[in-house]
Amino acid sequence: MMKVLIAIDSFKGSISSIKGSEAISLGIKDIYPEAEVLTLPLADGGEGTVEALVQATGGKLVEKEVVGPLKETARAIYGILGDGKTAVIEVAAACGLPLVPYSQLNPFLTTTYGVGELISDAIEKGCREFVIGLGGSATNDAGVGMLQALGFRFLNENNEEVGLGAKALLEIQKIDRLHVNERLKECTFKVACDVNNPLYGPEGASYVFGPQKGATPEMVKQLDLGLKHFAEVVLYESGTDIHNISGAGAAGGLGAAFSGFLNADLQSGIELILEIIEMEKNMKNTDFVITGEGKLDGQTSMGKAPLGVAQLAHKYNIPVLALAGGITEETAVLNELGITSYFSIVNAPMSLEEAMDSKMAYNNLRRTTNQLFRLLKAVNAETGINIR
Template sequence: MKVLIAIDSFKGSISSIKGSEAISLGIRDIYPEAQIVTLPLADGGEGTVETLVQATNGKLVKKEVIGPLKEKVEAIYGILGDEKTAVIEVAAACGLPLVPYNQRNPFFTTTYGVGELISDAIEKGCREFVIGLGGSATNDAGIGMLQALGFRFYNMNNEKVGVDGQALTDIWKMDLGHVNTKLKECTFRVACDVKNPLYGPDGAACIFGPQKGATPEMVGQLDKGLKHFAEFVLDKLGIDINQIEGAGAAGGLGAAFSGFLHAHLQSGIELVLEIIEMEKSMQGIDFVITGEGKLDGQTSMGKAPLGVAQLAQKHGIPVLALAGGITEETAALNKLGVTSYFSIVNTPMTLEEAMDPKVTFSNLRSTTNQLFRLLQAVRTGVKT
């Protein structure tokens, strides 16, 4: 018996690493000699750094940077086992959780710290970057990050503009003479699972601004700023950053990475699976176990369990998916590679109880135990 465990974190409850441990114990309860391969997952969002660092025997790096409110914060990024690839979650430097609820205002938040993390990794010898977008508190189209990397933007009076969302409408001139020269040696792969343009009804401000604290009036002003910046870049560089798929991700960071750093934006889970070489790990596997906190319609749109299931389906390997919650839309996964899916909640309980890490760990182990007990009975034809 050889089993591959590849689950995402059960967000707010248990990490993919601890969840994998619980599932492993459930398997060994029934098959003590089972060969178990564990590959914790993330989809480009929260947990991506930890996942890729562990999978490649890399290391975590702490760095004090300018946070979203322009105050110092301690951010963590990873350097993978090859010692040349840095993995950065932008939320570590400009994430919404770093901003108290009563201070959320994308006029004044900045991505400057993201640029500082990139600069630090470059100084440590990294030339390849994996960037996880999502969860930002910003709407500055990445001008904060770009300024930390040496790009300079000026207003009509030849004064440097600010590093936040409100500064976008002030930009009239750009100076590339101070850009970090080592950026030319760097390659950026960006995990981006949204298709939004930079501005307009489906742009960064209109769609994501309100959750970052923007009022309807502010949304309008921010959208004007994004449009002005896009037209400025088109005029000066000949690049239409608005029409790039995913330009509006993370308050416009997608546009900055693609337009200025020539990044390749791709599906988060596809990027992660590629880096950890998931397909190689499926050789000789009898069963794959995947899962996340909740299986729903979003799962079938490209989240971690779907990526795993599609690879397993390619090799004809049965897939079991485990989750805390399951909705009716989850049935679509049966046509996309998931053989069977199961909720680990085995008795009536509140959401708070179900998300308790100890309860989740116990439920993952016991559910796996019961599934493999059934499997053992079917395989041997012996009642247990």
């Protein structure tokens, strides 16, 4: 009996990993009704990570009211995995760019406070292990807001607690840890971080990511000064260098906060996700692996989800089929990196809007899979050669 593992990322803005996997599964079953099909929804630490890990582990989603990036009330969702003790949080759920109207983008004002509230809520629910997906934040506050929600107090020269947002960083002179949540000592944090930017400087959070969050060139300079000042205070107070940590500048400096204050392990997003869902264990003894994402391009070869899956499959000589909405010329290198064959699911001239319609994407995924496995079955019947 044929065994197929489906492990695709979401097609961003089009179809979720879960719905896409469903469509592919149906395409296989159309031709091989008896096939054993295992689906492990994928993510790389960004959008879709909570949904993918909750689905893969039989966990649950939790909704929590938090302080949003503009200090407004926001509803954020995080996950508790099937083990009941691991929480998975996408920081963008509490402080992401989509939560801020374009006209109000201002990284001087936005805060990560809601991220800390999600962590606190998960601790209250018994979680002591955390998987954090960085990326997509509208903030540049070095994670100070998150730390404030966890009980850290950042004081100015008058021993008064500073406010929220990056504008407060230059005021910080002291760090008071007396009221920090005691249970944080029992917690471990694994952080999906796929950038290696330092906290400040030309390659730091403000200069590289600030403009997309609404920062003007002059604001970028001030934001960068705030991050540098904060790093100097932390170094003086605790001897911890949060600037030179690889990934410190991720999510407006949240990488620095997680590593420097919460002893987090920052690692490749896809490697972390593959470890949690036990991809390698589930991959053994399969005949085919199907992976994919919305667009296969040069970035895919730099460590995105489909490549991580393909490299694991390569260890066991398992053929890998990759499906995508769009494919660029740069994709050819993927054949040398473990992907056996790749295919676009767009089978007729259509606009980008039409191609990204969720129903269209669903049908195209099913149809393309159907045709591929129809070919495999015909070849197998004609030649008698094992499908592997």
